[in-house]
Amino acid sequence: EFIVGAIEKSDYYKENYGYILEAIILAATDLNLGTCWLGGTFNRSLFSTKINCQKNEIVPAITPIGYTPETRRTKEKAIRVFVKADSRFPWSKIFFENTFSTALPRETTGRYETLLEMVQLAPSAGNKQPWRVLKEKDYNNYHFYVKFSQNSKLNAYNAFINIDIGIAICHFDLTAKEVGIEGTWKILSPDIDTPEELKYITSWIGQ
Numbered sequence: 001e002f003i004v005g006a007i008e009k010s011d012y013y014k015e016n017y018g019y020i021l022e023a024i025i026l027a028a029t030d031l032n033l034g035t036c037w038l039g040g041t042f043n044r045s046l047f048s049t050k051i052n053c054q055k056n057e058i059v060p061a062i063t064p065i066g067y068t069p070e071t072r073r074t075k076e077k078a079i080r081v082f083v084k085a086d087s088r089f090p091w092s093k094i095f096f097e098n099t100f101s102t103a104l105p106r107e108t109t110g111r112y113e114t115l116l117e118m119v120q121l122a123p124s125a126g127n128k129q130p131w132r133v134l135k136e137k138d139y140n141n142y143h144f145y146v147k148f149s150q151n152s153k154l155n156a157y158n159a160f161i162n163i164d165i166g167i168a169i170c171h172f173d174l175t176a177k178e179v180g181i182e183g184t185w186k187i188l189s190p191d192i193d194t195p196e197e198l199k200y201i202t203s204w205i206g207q
């Protein structure tokens, strides 16, 4: 069985799709069901036809869903080694304070530490973990950016970056709800010196 969705192309459609499908995937995981984000290795036209996808709509990614075997198959193990599926970037490489040259001190984040850990654990295409998050010192304002690869070998993953950040935002947002942290999402133009390869997406303004 598969979970397949279509979305109209519009501003932030990939982020929205990433958020929504990840929320479904987390709910499925809670029910002990296995899933796997597929953005590249699936027959897009077949699935688009199956769900009667309209001309202005697209199927950005899908997931199989079902009961997983106790052990992984050899091919799956090989792919996981290739993309280093079990590793994640360290905190200091993805979370910053005020500038992108200062790592965010973990001990200053208080109840937000768990939210950021859930961002760190999020799945991403090729496990590229393109999210970079910058916190304003003394405020619970978190600005979310994505890092595009300039490396031509890794460019293929750039197409999934906006889905990836939607997934990371889903993790942050659902964890905030779970632990009772309140805030709102706003698209701003933060006055922050930003390296060329980073692109601003959205901000969490905590109460």
Ligand SMILES: Cc1cc2nc3c(=O)[nH]c(=O)nc-3n(C[C@H](O)[C@H](O)[C@H](O)COP(=O)(O)O)c2cc1C
Binding pocket: 036, 037, 038, 039, 040, 041, 042, 061, 079, 083, 084, 085, 086, 122, 123, 124, 125, 126, 127, 160, 163, 164, 167
């Ligand atoms: C948007 C997106 C697209 C993905 N596309 C594929 C894919 O086409 N084929 C595949 O085998 N895995 C795909 N993955 C799975 C990632 O490789 C996997 O999430 C990552 O390596 C981390 O592993 P984990 O989810 O088991 O922690 C995709 C993941 C995301 C988020």
